[in-house]
Amino acid sequence: MIEHLLQSPPGWIHFLIFFCLGAILLAIVLGFVTYAILAERKVLGFMQIRIGPNRIGGRFGLLQTVADVFKLLIKEDIIPKLADRPLFILAPILAFAPSFLVLAVMPFSENVKFADIGVGLLYYIAVSGISAIGMLLGGWASNNKYSLLGGMRSAAQMISYEIPLVMSVIGVILFTGSLNLTDIVEGQKHVAYMFLSPIGFIVFFISSLAELSRTPFDLPEAESELVAGYHVEYSGFRWAFFMLAEYVYLFAMASLMTVLFLGGWNPIPFLGFIPGVIWFALKFSLIVFIMIWIRGTFPRIRADQLMEFAWKVLLPLALLNIFVSAAVKELFLK
Amino acid sequence: MLGLTKGLKYTLKNLTKQNVTTKYPDAPLELPDRFRGIQKFYPEKCIVCNQCAAICPTECIQLTGKKHPDPAKKGKIIDTYDINFEICILCDLCTEVCPTEAIVMTNNFELAEYSRDELFKDMRWLDENDANIRKENKV
Secondary structure, eight states: HHHHHHHHHHOOOHHHHHHHHHHHHHHHHHHHHHHHHHHHHHHHHHHHHHHOSSSSTTTTTTTHHHHHHHHHHSSOOOOOOTTTTHHHHHHHHHHHHHHHHHHGGGOSSSSHHHHHHEEEHHHHHHHHHHHHHHOOOOOOOHHHHHHHHHHHHHHHHHHHHHHHHHHHHHHHHHTTTTOOOHHHHHHSSOOOHHHHHHHHHHHHHHHHHTTEEEEEEEETTTTTTOOOGGGGTHHHHHHHHHHHHHHHHHHHHHHHHHHHHHHHOOEEEEEEEEOOOHHHHHHHHHHHHHHHHHHHHOOOOOOOHHHHHIIIIIHHHHHHHHHHHHHHHHOOOO | HHHEEEHHHHHHTTTTTTTTTTTTSOOOOOOOOOOOSSSSEEETTTOOHHHHHHOTTTTEEEEEEEEOSSSSSSSSSEEEEEEETTTOOOOOOHHHTTOOOOEEEEEEOOOOSSGGGGGEOHHHHHHOSOOOOGGGGGO
């Protein structure tokens, strides 16, 4: 259906259809963000032997995040007097927009997908790189030395970890011979790439944690140490946009990991009667749970270990993974 | 590396453990029996010996007595008995010193009020404060 829409002549009716489709996806993603935050707080609570949110919206706190977001939206919109006003306003948009744009190429199942472009993986990586500019811009435009430092730190972290992230997927691209995400899932009909390139999977997972700036790599924000990193001067709905970008990236990154390494919508053998979307959702939730689990367990790494870990451990491992993947392909997949 | 998996295992196990937090504002908090909470006062036991007012380190107890209404009996009975919970430190000395156990400790502790005036508790209030009394002092 989408294929047909993409090739039809432009017009208002098509614009409307695309707009509606985008709005539906946005609604789903926002719903995910709402309940991912709640799930994160709940799981962290249970891991720390307490209950977590339990007041607003029944005993499971189902409306807690809604209330939090509502509070942020009705807060006063503060822009510092000496801030670079246009850039200050632009930064949260620039941080959020790419996080939603990358979802355009994400195939959620055989039928549920939007743009099925040939270089989907490249598109994802290229567009997600723009977010770092949004963060740096936010830090710069605030006219505050701490937020500038925070912006620099998070940009440095983002860029450093993007390299092992990209290098670790090369193994997957080698196996498939394609950058198209649908082809990559089709290539995992029999065995998920997680098992063919375990090193790649681990490197990808770790660097995606750093890309999302989640614990143990949450130095850009570091709730317990810094004021807030690059968004010190932000409050209200602009701050909410930065947070939203972070959680939409969580959605996008978990989806990408499901597609690249866990076999997307492909079922586990003998359970093929369950529809693909549910398989996707299950694998996706597993990854999100592991990320929350890691957040509940590990302490933050030191700033001097951060860069060293990316360049001296993850990058060589990712390079090794390319060789190993090539050997695996040559020996077993011919 | 081993430490990381150990930590992960520990947090995963915590998922199934009983929570250490209580449901306090929703459910009452059970306190140990020797807890020093708001006093309960028995006017009929009091002999107006003034020892509690004398020993109180913050001088938060004020009491007055009157002659026994039955002229045949000796001694006094209590007329007014006030404790100012703005300054009471719940030190338990008044209940220790009381020779007739007319004043005893309870396990109640909720003293949050909107006005300071409400912390000035009189004899009637202290008499009605009869929940969660210390077991050894129960009549």
